[in-house]
Amino acid sequence: MFYQVLKYVVLGPLLRVVFRPRVEGLEHVPEEGAAIIAGNHLSFADHFVMPAIVPRRVTFLAKSEYFTGPGLKGRLTAAFFRGVGQIPVDRSGGQASRAAIRSGVNVLRRGRLLGIYPEGTRSHDGRLYKGRTGVAAMALEAGVPVVPCAVIGTFEAQPAGRRLPRAMRVTIRFGEPMDFSRYKGLSSEHAALRAVTDEIMYEIMKLSGQEYVDMYAPDAKAAQQQAARRP
Numbered sequence: 001m002f003y004q005v006l007k008y009v010v011l012g013p014l015l016r017v018v019f020r021p022r023v024e025g026l027e028h029v030p031e032e033g034a035a036i037i038a039g040n041h042l043s044f045a046d047h048f049v050m051p052a053i054v055p056r057r058v059t060f061l062a063k064s065e066y067f068t069g070p071g072l073k074g075r076l077t078a079a080f081f082r083g084v085g086q087i088p089v090d091r092s093g094g095q096a097s098r099a100a101i102r103s104g105v106n107v108l109r110r111g112r113l114l115g116i117y118p119e120g121t122r123s124h125d126g127r128l129y130k131g132r133t134g135v136a137a138m139a140l141e142a143g144v145p146v147v148p149c150a151v152i153g154t155f156e157a158q159p160a161g162r163r164l165p166r167a168m169r170v171t172i173r174f175g176e177p178m179d180f181s182r183y184k185g186l187s188s189e190h191a192a193l194r195a196v197t198d199e200i201m202y203e204i205m206k207l208s209g210q211e212y213v214d215m216y217a218p219d220a221k222a223a224q225q226q227a228a229r230r231p
Contacts, residue, residue: 002083003057012052018167019045019157023053025174028147031056034108035177038135038200039149040128040208041117043158045165046151050172051115059107060115061100062086101137108142118200121217125224126155128201128210129217136180136196140187145177146200150208173207 006012015021029037037058039050051058067078067088081088087107089100107114116138118131139146153170178200186192205212213220 003085006084007052011048015045015049015052018165019049019153019170020168021049021053022169022171023173024171025176026053028174028176029054029056029113030145030147030177032111034111034142034144035113036104036108036135036139036144036146037113037115037149037174038118038131038146038204039115039151040204040210041119041122042126042151043122043154043160043165045154045158046117046122049154049170050149050151053172054113056113057085058113058115060086061089061104064088064090097134101134101141104134104138105142108138108144114138118197118204119217122160123155123210123217124160124221126210128205128208128212129220130214131197131201132216133190133193133197135200136193137187139180139196140183140192143181143184145179147177148175148200148203148207149173150175150204150210152208175203175207178203 029035037050037054039046047060047062051060062081066081066086068074069077087103089103104114104116116135118135119129120132123129135146138144150173151170152173153168154165156166157168157170158165180196183192183196201212215223
């Protein structure tokens with residue numbers, strides 16, 4: 001109920017006024033059945049802009065920090081994300097990553113739409129970074145299509161560190177569903193997971209027009225910071 005009220009009464013109408021979203025390719029999102037929507041991640045606003053224009057409910061895997069913040073603000077944030085049905089994910093790797101994949105697969109096996117950002121974090125400079133293979137593992141294990149998605153303009157509207165977004169037009173662009181049935185049974189093979197993930201990232205790059213960097217975003221950010229500290 002909270003999700004429906006937020007989408008159609010509160011947040012959805014507000015986002016349409018602030019961002020005036022231009023939507024392309026919405027027909028590629030399945031009207032029923034399970035699928036993964038894999039998109040670029042430029043801004044905190046991405047969590048709300050894309051789900052607001054998709055007719056079906058989209059469940060996201062959200063970083064666990066949104067659910068464990070201290071104080072009143074932390075409790076309110078956690079209540080908000082639980083209320084809209086988001087699933088907390090521990091991004092520390094190893095067993096935590098496997099647990100996140102199981103959570104995503106459970107959503108898909110219930111016939112729902114799962115939203116995921118393969119980069120694993122927001123882009124710090126507007127470029128598109130190397131994708132994590134979790135999206136491929138979930139797609140192959142659940143046997144579902146992947147719909148590539150690009151949100152354009154949210155980096156300029158609300159970059160990291162900006163509390164409130166600027167009012168400006170953004171574009172949400174969906175590509176054709178990607179079928180990876182030829183990789184059936186290879187969900188534990190790293191080479192297959194890497195190939196599937198790279199295909200998905202290539203389609204996102206074509207949709208978004210972003211420059212692609214073949215590094216994980218945190219590594220690239222750390223390298224830039226280290227270079228900036230050098231004399």
